[in-house]
Amino acid sequence: MFTSVDDVLARLAEAGYLASPAVATTVFLADRLGKPLLVEGPAGVGKTELAKAVAQVAGARLVRLQCYEGVDESRALYEWNHAKQLLRISAGRDETWDEARTDIFSEEFLLPRPLLTAIRGNDPKVLLIDETDKADVEVEGLLLEVLSDFQVTVPELGTVTASRRPFVVLTSNATRELSEALRRRCLFLHIGFPDAELERRIVRLKVPGIDAALAESVVRVVGALRAMDLRKAPSVAETVDWARTLLALGAGTLDEAVVRDSLGVILKHQDDILKAEAKLDLDAV
Amino acid sequence: MNATADLTARLTGLVDALRAHGVRIGTGETVDAARATRELGLADRESLREGLAATLLHTTGQRPVFDAVFDLYFPRRVGAPEGRTDPADRAALRERLAAALAADDTALMARLAMEAVDGFGGYGSSPASDGWSSYQTLDRLRPQTLLARVRDEVRARDGAAGFGDRLLEDEIRRRIEEFRRMVAAEARRRVAERRDRDEIARRAVAPTADRVDFLFAGKDRLAELRRTVQPLARKLATRLAARRRRAARGSIDLRRTLRGSLSTGGVPMRPVLRRRRPARPELVLLCDVSGSVSGFSDFTMLLVQALHDQFGKVRVFAFVNRIDEVTGLLVHGAADPDGLGARIRGEAAVTGWHGSSDYGAALGEFTERYAGAVGSRTTVFVLGDARTNMGDPNLPALGELGRRARRVHWLNPEPRSRWGTGDSAALEYAGLVGMHECRTVRQLSDLIGRLLPV
Ligand SMILES: Nc1ncnc2c1ncn2[C@@H]1O[C@H](COP(=O)(O)OP(=O)(O)OP(=O)(O)O)[C@@H](O)[C@H]1O
Ligand SMILES: [Mg+2]
Numbered sequence: 001m002f003t004s005v006d007d008v009l010a011r012l013a014e015a016g017y018l019a020s021p022a023v024a025t026t027v028f029l030a031d032r033l034g035k036p037l038l039v040e041g042p043a044g045v046g047k048t049e050l051a052k053a054v055a056q057v058a059g060a061r062l063v064r065l066q067c068y069e070g071v072d073e074s075r076a077l078y079e080w081n082h083a084k085q086l087l088r089i090s091a092g093r094d095e096t097w098d099e100a101r102t103d104i105f106s107e108e109f110l111l112p113r114p115l116l117t118a119i120r121g122n123d124p125k126v127l128l129i130d131e132t133d134k135a136d137v138e139v140e141g142l143l144l145e146v147l148s149d150f151q152v153t154v155p156e157l158g159t160v161t162a163s164r165r166p167f168v169v170l171t172s173n174a175t176r177e178l179s180e181a182l183r184r185r186c187l188f189l190h191i192g193f194p195d196a197e198l199e200r201r202i203v204r205l206k207v208p209g210i211d212a213a214l215a216e217s218v219v220r221v222v223g224a225l226r227a228m229d230l231r232k233a234p235s236v237a238e239t240v241d242w243a244r245t246l247l248a249l250g251a252g253t254l255d256e257a258v259v260r261d262s263l264g265v266i267l268k269h270q271d272d273i274l275k276a277e278a279k280l281d282l283d284a285v
Numbered sequence: 286m287n288a289t290a291d292l293t294a295r296l297t298g299l300v301d302a303l304r305a306h307g308v309r310i311g312t313g314e315t316v317d318a319a320r321a322t323r324e325l326g327l328a329d330r331e332s333l334r335e336g337l338a339a340t341l342l343h344t345t346g347q348r349p350v351f352d353a354v355f356d357l358y359f360p361r362r363v364g365a366p367e368g369r370t371d372p373a374d375r376a377a378l379r380e381r382l383a384a385a386l387a388a389d390d391t392a393l394m395a396r397l398a399m400e401a402v403d404g405f406g407g408y409g410s411s412p413a414s415d416g417w418s419s420y421q422t423l424d425r426l427r428p429q430t431l432l433a434r435v436r437d438e439v440r441a442r443d444g445a446a447g448f449g450d451r452l453l454e455d456e457i458r459r460r461i462e463e464f465r466r467m468v469a470a471e472a473r474r475r476v477a478e479r480r481d482r483d484e485i486a487r488r489a490v491a492p493t494a495d496r497v498d499f500l501f502a503g504k505d506r507l508a509e510l511r512r513t514v515q516p517l518a519r520k521l522a523t524r525l526a527a528r529r530r531r532a533a534r535g536s537i538d539l540r541r542t543l544r545g546s547l548s549t550g551g552v553p554m555r556p557v558l559r560r561r562r563p564a565r566p567e568l569v570l571l572c573d574v575s576g577s578v579s580g581f582s583d584f585t586m587l588l589v590q591a592l593h594d595q596f597g598k599v600r601v602f603a604f605v606n607r608i609d610e611v612t613g614l615l616v617h618g619a620a621d622p623d624g625l626g627a628r629i630r631g632e633a634a635v636t637g638w639h640g641s642s643d644y645g646a647a648l649g650e651f652t653e654r655y656a657g658a659v660g661s662r663t664t665v666f667v668l669g670d671a672r673t674n675m676g677d678p679n680l681p682a683l684g685e686l687g688r689r690a691r692r693v694h695w696l697n698p699e700p701r702s703r704w705g706t707g708d709s710a711a712l713e714y715a716g717l718v719g720m721h722e723c724r725t726v727r728q729l730s731d732l733i734g735r736l737l738p739v
Contacts, residue, residue, distance in 0.1 A: 005325070005329075005332055021331060021332060021335065022335040022338075025325065025332045025335040025336050025339070026335060026336070026339040028324070028325075029321050029324060029325070029336055029339055029340070030339075032320075032324045033317060033320055033321070033324070033340075035317070040344075040345060041345075133523075136527060136530075137527060174345070174516075174520075175519055175520065175523055176520055176523040176524065177344075177520060180309070180343065183343040183344070184311065184313065184314070184343065187317075187339040187340060188338070188339055188342050188343050188344070189339055190345045190348065196389075216449075217447070217448060217449050220449050220452050220456070221448075221449075221452065223452075223456070224452045224455060224456070227455065227459060229512075253447065253448070254447070254448040254449070255448055256448065259448065280451060280452075281451055
């Protein structure tokens, strides 16, 4: 898929994703070693976006399994279309049960879910298992199975083996430790906050029209906020939002009033706002 | 040694050193790491670092140890820079460092860190020094005293009017901090070059925070640990929630299943599960806060406080040789965790006429004064080393507690091998209630995740 780490960097950038060297190196290896990539890091640092960008540059279809509390096999793997099966049974009144059964457990009545979709067919795919830590532990067992052999057994149909393995990205906010077994299957990548230079480039890419000096000031203030030990440090997503807001407000440079009035865009907790105001000497009105 | 053999030796050395630091690495990962070096080549050291980290590590917490160990096995450049810095050049080096800090040029800062250790870090008979010290380097160079100068330089360059100016000093402080880390890494690398690298990798690299022994953690380490309380509490809360869900899943409710089946012509299609909604459990903590174990107790109290909304009720008692309730102190103490210990010892009555622990007296006083605190829904945790300074352990008091509570667990921060030695009554207490070795945050979170009632 990629010829070198630099190739990863350049092509992701074309897709609007500015990767750090760490990100580019790990994506390159995940492709070369054919291993799933587990991406961990705080909210809003571009974990999901990375998977989308990889799909775009690879010309691959993005298959996304969004995890949540209570997601189960029938949501992740496949399900039988019961309603359609019932209709079929009541339509064919005079056939034997055996005939009906072979028929209703066939391809036509199967509802493939992301994990099955990702390993079927010959087109290139990126499988994004998003927010894996939100799923229950039982689902991890399922993921482990699928990611080990890239095959799924549907008892009534037989075993489906991937003829072409998808590029797999799992993301996690680490609200829960994923099991050691699952981690061992994956290459591990932590995405933290980007360094100032990279973040400036991200801002200027995502907020076209922003003045370079303003982008720099925005990134500096965000850097200062991150050093403050807040309940929720601002992420890249907030930096970009803030820059957008400032541009929309027509602010050419940062000053006390502008920062004070727009702090709510970057900080979500009232105590964080108070702390930041004190630390940045923003005299409250 | 040829290049491949050398690379293999470095890689296995690195893996062994990581294992010695508790990073679990299987053969699969080692093979992947070797493949990664082949794919990436050795030309770009930072790329190699990321590739090895991606293949060998499984969690973020392992990264600091990895970086330090990687620097030892894959040093930036072996040997000293040409031309040792003459000690007389201290002023010149400070000059160049100031410029690098002002420009925020990390590559230059790294180079200067090498020069600094080379010029000022060696001790013993030079020029082939006996050792390299980051402390001595920093003591001579005093980078922190450059702050005002660098600030003024940047101001002269960029002007002092903009909003960014108020961020400037903190930014420079962070850059200086970064430089200090570079010096430390460089000194470690040089020491390793002279002595047995494997030995250094095992000893001189600080363990990950969650494996630090509570009893030997210094002040800084404890402060670092306290900052992990909130994330850890969040993790444990999800784990508890999962256990609670499982416990509540319960059995099939036959009556409701049949009632539901009326709509399907009496065929029971959807089993209805009986939901158990137990009252939230209650928790009581008895904590030895005497000097020897206070770091452990403080940490555990903060953790339980952070988990308080998982429980119907949490009450916390502290003792040395007298016992007093500190639940209220803890609620407010969450805002200032570093001062918590001092406030408990200042505001609660935890000592009588002497200052050493007396488990027997404290347990006795608890069963007398706070009998109402423990009932059939209460799980009790006792935290302490069970070193009772030769006093009577008062086993009947603990036995009484065990009968009244739903469960009693004892968490002991001493290694199991020391239980019962000297004045430790651990084995006697362990005969009455479950006693668990709990030396590190890792052990603590395992135990809490397992033992906390749901
Ligand atoms: N390296 C990057 N290049 C380009 N855009 C980025 C980059 N990093 C973050 N972003 C921006 O940040 C936004 C948030 O990213 P994303 O939704 O992928 O975060 P996330 O890490 O998945 O967060 P969460 O954990 O909340 O799901 C993206 O929409 C994108 O605009
Ligand atoms: Mg996401």
